[in-house]
Amino acid sequence: MDIQNFDIHIIGGGVIGLTTAVTLQARGVKVVLLEADEICKGTSSGNAGHLATEQIFPVADASMLRHVPAMLLNPTGPLRLDWRYLPRLMPWAFQLLLNMRAEPFDRIHKSILNLNSSSLDAWQNFATQFDLKQWVHTSGSLLTIEQPTKLSILTDYGKRLNDVGVINHPLTKDEIGEYEPALKNDNLDALYFSKTGHFTNLQAIYNSLATTFHQLGGHVIEHCHVLEAIPNEDSILLKTNQGDMVANKVVLSAGAYSKALAKQLTGVKVPLDTERGYHLMIPNESKRLNMSVSSLDRHFIMTPMEKGLRLAGTVEYAGLDAPPNMQRAHKLLQHAQPMFKEPLNTDDSVPWMGFRPTTVDSLPVIDKIGRVFLNFGHHHLGLTQSVVSARMIAEYYFDEPHTIDPSAYKVSRFKKTR
Numbered sequence: 001m002d003i004q005n006f007d008i009h010i011i012g013g014g015v016i017g018l019t020t021a022v023t024l025q026a027r028g029v030k031v032v033l034l035e036a037d038e039i040c041k042g043t044s045s046g047n048a049g050h051l052a053t054e055q056i057f058p059v060a061d062a063s064m065l066r067h068v069p070a071m072l073l074n075p076t077g078p079l080r081l082d083w084r085y086l087p088r089l090m091p092w093a094f095q096l097l098l099n100m101r102a103e104p105f106d107r108i109h110k111s112i113l114n115l116n117s118s119s120l121d122a123w124q125n126f127a128t129q130f131d132l133k134q135w136v137h138t139s140g141s142l143l144t145i146e147q148p149t150k151l152s153i154l155t156d157y158g159k160r161l162n163d164v165g166v167i168n169h170p171l172t173k174d175e176i177g178e179y180e181p182a183l184k185n186d187n188l189d190a191l192y193f194s195k196t197g198h199f200t201n202l203q204a205i206y207n208s209l210a211t212t213f214h215q216l217g218g219h220v221i222e223h224c225h226v227l228e229a230i231p232n233e234d235s236i237l238l239k240t241n242q243g244d245m246v247a248n249k250v251v252l253s254a255g256a257y258s259k260a261l262a263k264q265l266t267g268v269k270v271p272l273d274t275e276r277g278y279h280l281m282i283p284n285e286s287k288r289l290n291m292s293v294s295s296l297d298r299h300f301i302m303t304p305m306e307k308g309l310r311l312a313g314t315v316e317y318a319g320l321d322a323p324p325n326m327q328r329a330h331k332l333l334q335h336a337q338p339m340f341k342e343p344l345n346t347d348d349s350v351p352w353m354g355f356r357p358t359t360v361d362s363l364p365v366i367d368k369i370g371r372v373f374l375n376f377g378h379h380h381l382g383l384t385q386s387v388v389s390a391r392m393i394a395e396y397y398f399d400e401p402h403t404i405d406p407s408a409y410k411v412s413r414f415k416k417t418r
């Protein structure tokens with residue numbers, strides 16, 4: 001195989017790189033996918049598996065600022081800052097704070113909405129096209145609250161979402177019991193979001209997509225770490241641990257690791273950091289729930305999967321290098337257990353940590369600059385937005401009209417440094 005015969009090199013084989021690779025290859029583009037580790041073994045493997053089209057507000061929200069000090073004092077709470085990382089985080093955190101002001105917040109929220117409102121249809125079509133339907137369930141999800149004093153927060157939130165077209169309705173306690181008989185429904189209130197879903201086996205989806213990609217003629221090189229990317233006039237030189245490669249075009253989709261390569265490829269220093277998140281997989285509880293259930297007051301989510309019940313959530317600022325604190329994953333159990341009528345069987349539970357790629361404005365970078373395509377920074381929503389994002393890259397590639405206005409996701413919203 002001559003690597004130089006490919007039309008495009010994709011850097012990073014997480015869900016963003018893989019869906020982009022399959023989308024382009026299926027349209028006749030000759031793609032090679034370079035992955036530093038193995039395909040979809042990182043953050044994309046361990047997310048909560050929620051097709052979270054209802055999450056249309058940036059996670060960084062001014063209304064939560066007053067709770068931050070208390071959250072930070074609790075080492076296993078929903079938000080944690082590793083103080084040793086603070087000096088490196090400061091410039092990023094400052095910009096994040098600025099984006100909580102009313103005007104940027106509203107603009108950002110609309111741009112998330114634009115991606116999310118196409119995501120369900122896009123995933124359904126993609127699942128049909130590539131034979132993934134058995135693992136993509138689109139029967140909705142619940143958002144719950146336990147403290148009666150907070151019921152108005154849930155109701156107001158539901159109304160705010162309905163006002164912008166994110167369909168939801170409150171459930172009675174009996175209805176909650178019908179949707180999810182295992183939940184303790186006597187002290188629970190919930191909204192039902194019909195246009196959402198969940199993925200029951202992420203690994204099966206990724207394996208199947210990798211096989212399809214291969215059958216379509218695509219090529220994967222695993223354990224291939226792109227160390228440096230040097231744009232030239234008529235090509236891009238990729239220096240990798242497996243030797244130099246000359247690429248005609250490049251897609252950068254290296255998730256939270258995209259910053260240095262983005263700078264080399266475009267000259268733009270993208271304010272990208274990571275919000276680390278955790279999950280606990282409970283293998284004996286695959287049938288306990290029917291759909292993703294999020295808790296507004298406990299700040300976590302539970303998703304039923306073929307291989308168990310996945311409890312996921314929390315945000316931790318500690319960068320890419322600090323070791324995980326798996327206590328944070330185990331702590332999720334203390335939130336889940338009280339929500340069920342019967343105790344969970346937690347034998348053989350497995351904790352996990354991953355790196356959400358997070359820009360200061362909570363929006364991904366989806367763009368084309370000459371030979372370089374950018375597709376990274378999907379923060380809490382990479383799985384949800386992956387197919388739409390891949391489609392936008394294909395529209396750029398073929399110079400087609402955009403189905404979603406791409407201006408909000410351009411890299412030029414950040415400063416150029418050369």
Ligand SMILES: Cc1cc2nc3c(=O)[nH]c(=O)nc-3n(C[C@H](O)[C@H](O)[C@H](O)COP(=O)(O)OP(=O)(O)OC[C@H]3O[C@@H](n4cnc5c(N)ncnc54)[C@H](O)[C@@H]3O)c2cc1C
Pocket residue numbers: 011012013014015016017034035036037038039040041042043044045046047048049050051052224225226227253254255256257258276277278279312313353354355356357376377378379380381382383384385
């Ligand atoms: C706890 C948690 C729960 C989440 N829940 C959800 C959810 O329910 N729904 C949702 O939509 N999203 C969710 N997310 C977010 C989602 O998982 C991410 O947005 C998404 O996985 C990002 O995908 P990615 O492909 O950009 O990054 P990654 O999955 O990190 O993939 C990037 C790949 O690039 C490779 N790479 C990096 N550098 C190089 C290099 N130099 N050369 C070659 N390869 C390289 C890496 O090895 C990696 O495989 C969650 C995240 C977490 C942590």
